[in-house]
Amino acid sequence: MELLVASAIGIMTAGGLYLLLRLRTFPVILGISLLTYAVNVFLFASGRLTIGAPPILRDDITRYADPLPQALVLTAIVISFGMTAVVVMIGLGAYLGSHDDHVDDLPEPDADASEGRS
Amino acid sequence: MTHWIVAPVILPALVAPFIVLAARYHIGIQRVFSVVGVLALIAIAGGLTWQASDGTVTLYQLGDWAAPFGIVLVGDRLSTMMVLLTAVLGLFVLLYAIGSGWDDRGRHFHALFQFQLMGIMGAFLTGDLFNLFVFFEVLLIASYGLMIHAGGNDRLRAGVQYVLFNLIGSTLFLFALGAIYAETGTLNMADLAERVRLIDAEETVGIRVAAVLLLLVFAIKAALVPLHFWLPSSYAEAPAPVAALFAIMTKVGAYAIIRVYTLVFPPDLEVTQGLHDLWLLPAALVSLAIGMIGVLAAKKLDRLVAFSVIGSMGMVMISIALFTPEGIAAALYYIIHSTLAGATLFLIADLVRCSRANLQLTPQAPMAGAALTAALFFAGAIAMAGLPPLSGFLGKLLVLDAAFDTDLVVWIWAVVLTSSLISILGFARAGSVLFWKAHSVTPPEGETPLPRPAPLSYVAVGGLIALLGLHTVFAGIVHGYTTTMARDLFAPGTYIETVVDTPGKLSKPDIDKAADKEDH
Numbered sequence: 001m002e003l004l005v006a007s008a009i010g011i012m013t014a015g016g017l018y019l020l021l022r023l024r025t026f027p028v029i030l031g032i033s034l035l036t037y038a039v040n041v042f043l044f045a046s047g048r049l050t051i052g053a054p055p056i057l058r059d060d061i062t063r064y065a066d067p068l069p070q071a072l073v074l075t076a077i078v079i080s081f082g083m084t085a086v087v088v089m090i091g092l093g094a095y096l097g098s099h100d101d102h103v104d105d106l107p108e109p110d111a112d113a114s115e116g117r118s
Numbered sequence: 119m120t121h122w123i124v125a126p127v128i129l130p131a132l133v134a135p136f137i138v139l140a141a142r143y144h145i146g147i148q149r150v151f152s153v154v155g156v157l158a159l160i161a162i163a164g165g166l167t168w169q170a171s172d173g174t175v176t177l178y179q180l181g182d183w184a185a186p187f188g189i190v191l192v193g194d195r196l197s198t199m200m201v202l203l204t205a206v207l208g209l210f211v212l213l214y215a216i217g218s219g220w221d222d223r224g225r226h227f228h229a230l231f232q233f234q235l236m237g238i239m240g241a242f243l244t245g246d247l248f249n250l251f252v253f254f255e256v257l258l259i260a261s262y263g264l265m266i267h268a269g270g271n272d273r274l275r276a277g278v279q280y281v282l283f284n285l286i287g288s289t290l291f292l293f294a295l296g297a298i299y300a301e302t303g304t305l306n307m308a309d310l311a312e313r314v315r316l317i318d319a320e321e322t323v324g325i326r327v328a329a330v331l332l333l334l335v336f337a338i339k340a341a342l343v344p345l346h347f348w349l350p351s352s353y354a355e356a357p358a359p360v361a362a363l364f365a366i367m368t369k370v371g372a373y374a375i376i377r378v379y380t381l382v383f384p385p386d387l388e389v390t391q392g393l394h395d396l397w398l399l400p401a402a403l404v405s406l407a408i409g410m411i412g413v414l415a416a417k418k419l420d421r422l423v424a425f426s427v428i429g430s431m432g433m434v435m436i437s438i439a440l441f442t443p444e445g446i447a448a449a450l451y452y453i454i455h456s457t458l459a460g461a462t463l464f465l466i467a468d469l470v471r472c473s474r475a476n477l478q479l480t481p482q483a484p485m486a487g488a489a490l491t492a493a494l495f496f497a498g499a500i501a502m503a504g505l506p507p508l509s510g511f512l513g514k515l516l517v518l519d520a521a522f523d524t525d526l527v528v529w530i531w532a533v534v535l536t537s538s539l540i541s542i543l544g545f546a547r548a549g550s551v552l553f554w555k556a557h558s559v560t561p562p563e564g565e566t567p568l569p570r571p572a573p574l575s576y577v578a579v580g581g582l583i584a585l586l587g588l589h590t591v592f593a594g595i596v597h598g599y600t601t602t603m604a605r606d607l608f609a610p611g612t613y614i615e616t617v618v619d620t621p622g623k624l625s626k627p628d629i630d631k632a633a634d635k636e637d638h
Contacts, residue, residue, distance in 0.1 A: 020286065025278060032285050039292040046300035069299065072248055076292055079255045083288070086262055087281045093266075094274035103279060105351060 005045050012038035025091040025101045029084065036080035043073045122169075123178045123193045125162045126201050126239035129155060134232035145222050152228040153216070156209045159235065163202040170198040171599070173606065175616040177245075184622035185245075186309040192245035194613055195603040196450070200242040200373055203454055204366050206585070207461055208235050210578045214465050215359035217574025218472065223268035223357075230267070233260035234363065241370050245617055247298065247305040250374065251291050254339070258284050261367065264360040265352060276355035283348035287338040294331035301325045308617035310382045311610065314389065322389045329383050329390045333398070336378070339371025342398075342435055343405040346428050350412070353427065354420035358468030361420075365460035368431050369453050376438055376446060380607040381614075385441040399439035399526065403533045406432030410537035413544035419470060419477040422548055423463040426502050429541060430456040433534070437517045440524060443604040448516035450600035455509040455589055459501040462582040466495050469579065470552060472571045479551050483561035487570035492553040494576075497583050499545035504538050509590040514538065516597065 012034050019031025047066030055067035095101040133155040141147035169176065176193040179185070193201075212231065214220075221227040237257025244250050262284075266277040299305055301324040302313045317325055334345065341349040349368075353361045383390040409429025416422035434456060437449035471477055473485040485491075497508070504510035514534065521530040561567070589596060606612070 025282075028282055032282065032289065035286070035289045036292075039289050039296065043292060043296040043299075046296040048300075069296075072295070072299070075248075075252065079252070079288070080285075083255070083259065083281075083285055086259065087278070087285060090262065090266060090274060090281055091278050093269075094271065094278045097271040097274055103282060105279075 001049055001051070005041065005049060009038050009042050009045070012041070023102050023104060025095065025103055028103055029087055029091065032087070033080075033084055036076070036084070040073050040076055040080075043076055044069055120176070121178070122162060122166060123176050123191050123243065124180075126159055126166070126205070126243065127191075127236055129159060129162070130232040130236035130239070134229045134236070137229045137232065138226060142225075148228040149216050149221070152212055152231060153209075155232060156205060156212055156235070159205040159239075160202070160209060163198065163205040166193055167198040167202045169193070170195050173602075173612070175613050177616050177620050179620065179622045182622045184624050185617045185620065186304050186306045187624045188622065189249045190245040190306065190617055191243045192308075192613065192617060193243060195599070195606055196373070196377070197242045199450075199454075199599075199603070200369070201239055203369075203457060204235065204238050204242070207366055207457060207582075208363065210581050210585075211359045211362045211461060211465075213581070214362065214468075214575055214578035215357075217572045217576075217578060218359070218468060219572070220268070220357050220359050220468075226263065227267055230260050230263040231363070233257075234264060236260075238366060238370060242373060245307050247307060247310070247378075248295055251288070251295060254291065254370075255288060257367065257370070258288070261360075261364065264363070265356045267357050267360060273355045273357075276351045280348055280352035283338070287335055290331055290338070291335040294328050294335055297324055297328035297331065301328060306617065307378065307381055308610075308614040311384075311614055312618070314382055314387065317389065319388060325389055329393060332378060333375065333393060336371045336374045337398075337401070339368065340375065340435060341368050341371070341405075341428050341431050342401050343408050343428070343432070344401070346405065346408070349428055350421055350424040353424040353464070354418065358464050358471070361424075361464040362461035365427065365457050365464065368427065369434075369457055372431065372434050372438060372449070372453055375435075376449070376607065379441070380446070381610050384608070384610075394439050394441045395526070399436065399530075402432050402435035402439050403529060404432070405429070405435060406537050407533055408432075410541040410544065413541045414547070416544070416548075417479055419467045419479060419548060419552065420464075422479070422544065423460070423467050426463065426541065426545075427456075427460045429537065430460060430502065432537075433514070433517060436530060436534070437520060440520055442520060442524075443601070443608050444520035445517075446604035446607060447597065447601040448513065448520045450603060451509075451516055451593070451597050452513035454596065455501070455513045455586065458582055458586050458589065459498060459510060462494075462498040462579060462586065463502055465575070465579045465582070466491065466498050469494070469571045469575060472575070473568045474552075475568070479548055481551060481555035481559050483559050484556040485570075486567055488553055488556065490576060491571070492549070494579050494583065495549055495553070497586075498579075499549060501583075501586050503541045503545050505542065507590060508586055509593060512590060512593045512597075 016031045016034035019027045022028055047069035050065045053063050053065045055065040055070055137148050137151055170193050178191040180189045234257055237253050237260055240253035262281050265280055266273055304310055338345045385394055406429050409425050409432050412425025413422050416425055434449050434452050437445045469491045501508040501510045504514040521527055
């Protein structure tokens with residue numbers, strides 16, 4: 001299970017980073033979403049991986065799942081969900097306004113517009 | 119346990135929804151509530167600073183849960199001073215926003231402004247790393263709204279870059295927190311400070327990665343080169359009062375570095391050896407150089423100011439990276455100065471924009487109210503470039519003095535002094551093009567001159583410059599205070615004891631809970 005979780009985190013992070021380095025907003029937002037998935041699983045795993053144990057501390061229980069990372073993940077999910085919604089809206093506004101969804105700076109008005117674009 | 123320490127977070131959190139719900143369509147009522155809220159914040163922050171000034175560390179356990187289990191707010195000298203600085207800056211920025219009419223150019227300015235203040239205050243007061251992340255997100259999401267306030271394509275595009283960069287920063291923060299939790303099993307800063315020391319010297323890989331990741335996150339916030347790319351365009355495109363308020367946001371990063379890297383990963387800790395002198399200091403030196411070269415190279419006034427903010431953050435970080443009590447004391451003095459000077463310059467850039475066609479640094483016809491604006495620009499530029507008589511000069515002297523005994527003194531002195539010269543050139547060039555060369559250009563016929571800025575705008579900018587003056591006149595007192603603060607930071611025993619040993623729910627049974635209950 002460790003291998004599965006670790007490689008899942010690794011692959012999602014790698015894919016997310018690749019998409020982050022793209023030039024247009026849509027792949028970059030997808031990349032950030034992938035990265036947040038990766039970080040959510042990572043946070044979840046930071047409390048050690050246990051199967052079939054309750055996330056509750058009681059006096060007579062010796063085997064339990066760490067409840068704190070689950071609370072942290074919940075917070076992180078909510079925040080990243082909201083942030084993604086915000087960036088989609090702002091990105092959409094910027095695209096509709098200037099008909100261009102590159103994330104990098106606009107070229108100077110006197111420079112050749114096609115230069116440095118893919 | 120008094121509840122005042124949570125008031126800087128609660129008060130804006132109540133004022134903001136009230137403004138949205140009850141005063142949505144009436145800008146006058148919004149203004150009144152916003153200003154009264156900020157005035158109350160200043161009063162509360164002043165009280166808290168006074169309370170902490172004798173070295174008392176005030177602890178607030180949310181929900182009365184004891185420290186490692188619950189979230190705590192901690193008010194010591196450093197955090198209360200930063201809260202007071204934020205509140206005072208907030209007042210002047212708000213006055214400017216009202217005077218210049220920026221708050222009426224889009225919806226919900228005042229509500230977002232209050233939420234922004236809430237996030238900043240929370241980030242300064244919290245004693246828990248995950249809570250710090252949450253408050254970072256609060257201040258960021260409010261800043262996204264403020265950043266694109268009043269709209270416009272350029273602003274939206276800059277907003278996309280700003281939001282994306284900060285989302286990446288937040289993700290990194292979460293990775294760092296996960297790594298820290300996996301290694302230590304706690305996220306409370308005081309508890310971490312005790313546990314990090316216990317980590318076996320053979321098994322420090324995880325915690326070292328976490329320490330570096332955390333430093334990267336705070337460096338993004340502090341706009342340290344090479345993580346500064348989000349700052350110039352977003353600060354230049356943001357509405358001026360918002361950019362002026364953002365002057366404190368870079369300081370949140372600096373504050374977090376000071377707090378975490380004196381408390382949790384202090385300089386004498388084996389695990390993080392080399393992080394400060396090997397990585398942080400060179401990055402800070404490059405930031406200062408890049409920032410000041412940017413000042414000289416900028417073609418527009420707003421970009422110039424944004425680069426000067428990067429440069430002054432470089433200066434702050436040089437002083438922090440020394441990680442000596444003298445260095446931290448000088449850094450804290452310079453943080454106050456740099457916040458006020460950066461905000462002043464952003465507001466002055468907007469004074470210029472108000473009565474000039476654009477902010478390009480090319481000779482254009484004289485503008486209305488140029489004399490007063492020029493005088494204010496002169497004062498602001500002197501402060502930012504670090505010339506006598508204003509506090510930038512004193513701050514720079516303190517930094518140079520703190521660096522005198524280190525091995526890298528030659529590098530630090532060379533970079534600081536050369537970059538000062540470059541920034542003086544940059545500001546002098548900008549000022550002469552904007553205000554002097556204008557007189558040699560005849561205005562085109564039949565064009566109505568743009569209006570002069572409102573008097574309240576001048577009051578706000580003048581107030582900030584007066585504060586800079588006070589910061590200079592009372593430099594001895596302020597520096598004495600920051601010196602005691604730095605001494606506290608390097609001897610965090612009181613802080614850790616207060617946080618860890620104060621009883622609450624779930625605290626260790628050997629502590630007498632009866633004594634605690636009497637306080638409630």
